Amino acid sequence: MTTAVRSELAPYRPGPRAWGMLVGAEAKMVLRDTAGLLTPIMLPMLILVMAGFSAEGESLPNGVQVIDFFVIPLVLTIVLSTIGVLNMPGFLALYRRAGILRRLAVTPARPAMVLVAHVVVSIAHTVVGIGLALAVAVLAFGANLPAKPGLALAVVALAALTMYSVGLLVAAVAHSPNAAVAIGLVLFFGMGAGGGLFGSPGSMPEVVARIGETLPFGASVHAVGAAWVGTAPEPRHLLCMAAAIVVSALVSTRFFRWQ
Amino acid sequence: MLAIEVRDLHKRYGDTVALDDVSLSVNEGEIFGVLGRNGAGKTTTVETIAGLRLPDRGTARVLGLDPRRDRARLRPVLGVQLQDTALHTALTVRELVRLYRSFYPEGADPDELIDSLGLGPRRNVRFEQLSGGQQQRLSIALALVGNPRVALLDELTTGLDPEARRAIWSLVEGLRDTGVTVLLVSHLMEEVERLCDRVALIDHGRVVATDSPAGLIERAGLDQRVRFRASDDAFGTAVLDGVPEVISVEARGDQVTVTGTGNLLQAVSAALVHGGVVVTETRLERATLDDAFLALTGRSLTDETTDETTDETDTEDDR
Numbered sequence: 001m002t003t004a005v006r007s008e009l010a011p012y013r014p015g016p017r018a019w020g021m022l023v024g025a026e027a028k029m030v031l032r033d034t035a036g037l038l039t040p041i042m043l044p045m046l047i048l049v050m051a052g053f054s055a056e057g058e059s060l061p062n063g064v065q066v067i068d069f070f071v072i073p074l075v076l077t078i079v080l081s082t083i084g085v086l087n088m089p090g091f092l093a094l095y096r097r098a099g100i101l102r103r104l105a106v107t108p109a110r111p112a113m114v115l116v117a118h119v120v121v122s123i124a125h126t127v128v129g130i131g132l133a134l135a136v137a138v139l140a141f142g143a144n145l146p147a148k149p150g151l152a153l154a155v156v157a158l159a160a161l162t163m164y165s166v167g168l169l170v171a172a173v174a175h176s177p178n179a180a181v182a183i184g185l186v187l188f189f190g191m192g193a194g195g196g197l198f199g200s201p202g203s204m205p206e207v208v209a210r211i212g213e214t215l216p217f218g219a220s221v222h223a224v225g226a227a228w229v230g231t232a233p234e235p236r237h238l239l240c241m242a243a244a245i246v247v248s249a250l251v252s253t254r255f256f257r258w259q
Numbered sequence: 260m261l262a263i264e265v266r267d268l269h270k271r272y273g274d275t276v277a278l279d280d281v282s283l284s285v286n287e288g289e290i291f292g293v294l295g296r297n298g299a300g301k302t303t304t305v306e307t308i309a310g311l312r313l314p315d316r317g318t319a320r321v322l323g324l325d326p327r328r329d330r331a332r333l334r335p336v337l338g339v340q341l342q343d344t345a346l347h348t349a350l351t352v353r354e355l356v357r358l359y360r361s362f363y364p365e366g367a368d369p370d371e372l373i374d375s376l377g378l379g380p381r382r383n384v385r386f387e388q389l390s391g392g393q394q395q396r397l398s399i400a401l402a403l404v405g406n407p408r409v410a411l412l413d414e415l416t417t418g419l420d421p422e423a424r425r426a427i428w429s430l431v432e433g434l435r436d437t438g439v440t441v442l443l444v445s446h447l448m449e450e451v452e453r454l455c456d457r458v459a460l461i462d463h464g465r466v467v468a469t470d471s472p473a474g475l476i477e478r479a480g481l482d483q484r485v486r487f488r489a490s491d492d493a494f495g496t497a498v499l500d501g502v503p504e505v506i507s508v509e510a511r512g513d514q515v516t517v518t519g520t521g522n523l524l525q526a527v528s529a530a531l532v533h534g535g536v537v538v539t540e541t542r543l544e545r546a547t548l549d550d551a552f553l554a555l556t557g558r559s560l561t562d563e564t565t566d567e568t569t570d571e572t573d574t575e576d577d578r
Contacts, residue, residue: 009322011331014362021361025347032349098345106309106339109362
């Protein structure tokens with residue numbers, strides 16, 4: 001009898017099926033949130049078309065196309081930051097505010113599972129946004145695919161991690177879904193302004209450009225740009241992104257509330 | 260083994276004492292009620308049992324397990340319905356039930372469960388578009404979807420109309436038949452009287468009394484009244500003299516009211532038969548659980564005006 005009870009009360013953790021269902025649930029949440037679904041696809045597309053027309057055929061003195069070195073990194077960074085800094089904190093803050101994380105905490109699933117599932121969906125969303133932007137850039141504006149795909153992928157992955165970390169930081173300090181969206185917008189446009197969102201760093205005052213390239217958005221644009229044309233990114237841009245990840249992780253761990 | 264054992268729980272939020280020594284023992288297969296006014300400490304108690312809150316002092320055990328330390332062993336057999344929790348807003352009833360079903364090693368068939376809660380016609384409606392009562396029924400479905408051995412149900416029928424409420428009560432009675440232990444938090448007398456084997460009355464963070472609903476009424480020492488109509492206008496109260504259960508007899512015309520204790524109805528009937536008195540329209544007026552609550556705590560269950568404690572749902576978290 002004792003053994004029967006013991007085996008019935010054996011530890012249980014949800015398996016692949018639960019993970020699959022959770023990822024599916026997050027995917028439906030993202031697909032049914034029309035504005036959040038379209039912004040990371042339409043906004044980069046808009047910037048691509050505007051910057052693409054003015055940069056088309058332009059080259060730097062070293063022969064590198066402006067579209068490869070500046071426009072593509074800018075557009076990819078917009079995809080990464082709209083999803084990481086604008087969308088993700090909004091969802092996490094909503095889940096916490098509505099008690100969804102609390103509700104999950106009393107099931108065999110853990111609240112952290114829903115965060116992981118959401119990141120998985122965000123990555124898929126990012127891949128779709130980047131894929132569409134690249135297709136238009138290559139087909140309409142003669143952009144090149146990266147000379148060293150492995151290097152470019154690694155730097156884009158680092159930039160994605162940076163943006164998701166900043167998003168987690170926003171979710172950790174925001175007390176409501178509205179606050180999360182507001183803080184996310186300020187960060188997105190603040191970092192973006194210094195990083196080339198409204199014009200190339202070359203056309204900015206020196207001090208703004210210097211500050212801009214130390215922030216995650218600008219650092220991402222510079223590092224991805226270098227990687228895209230097959231050169232090594234400057235260490236300071238990589239270090240700035242790494243620093244943003246470390247600071248965000250520390251602050252999030254300290255302040256994130258599950259309920 | 261006790262299904263739920265709570266010992267000496269204390270919990271304070273700032274200056275507010277939410278739990279001031281709460282102890283409960285719930286047997287397996289029992290439907291156990293926790294009854295009290297808003298702010299009495301009911302929700303803090305149930306959230307501590309669910310492992311969502313850490314008490315300042317005291318212990319909670321469910322099926323002998325610690326709700327926080329033995330999380331992985333307890334969660335698969337524990338069903339919880341919390342107050343004021345939303346779900347993934349954009350998912351439909353069916354998607355949510357299937358999602359939560361996937362968290363448990365075994366459980367109910369999602370579609371049958373949806374039907375049994377009367378949500379069949381709403382199965383493809385998103386959570387955000389459900390009425391409050393429908394959201395409540397979905398929340399109950401999710402508490403039961405893993406075929407729990409122990410179910411914690413906090414304010415089960417809040418926001419439901421009387422018809423839906425009775426349907427949910429039948430469902431809970433069905434749980435008893437399958438041996439599920441239910442801890443039912445409520446402030447509704449009718450619900451507790453109908454469903455619960457035993458009830459703990461909680462007031463100001465303390466357990467005032469624990470007993471069966473009838474036992475609580477009896478313990479409150481409230482008088483019962485037997486009323487009847489005597490067929491003979493010249494009814495003499497002498498026939499009830501010496502009946503130990505009788506405290507007083509009042510005759511007004513042919514209407515007679517007998518006040519007393521214990522098994523009053525049977526004692527009065529026997530005395531009347533013995534005395535050869537024929538009466539009609541006999542009825543027993545018993546004290547209700549509400550009367551007992553008032554007698555045991557000094558305040559009515561529905562009295563909100565003198566509430567001194569804060570709303571439990573706004574208290575700080577401690578995860």
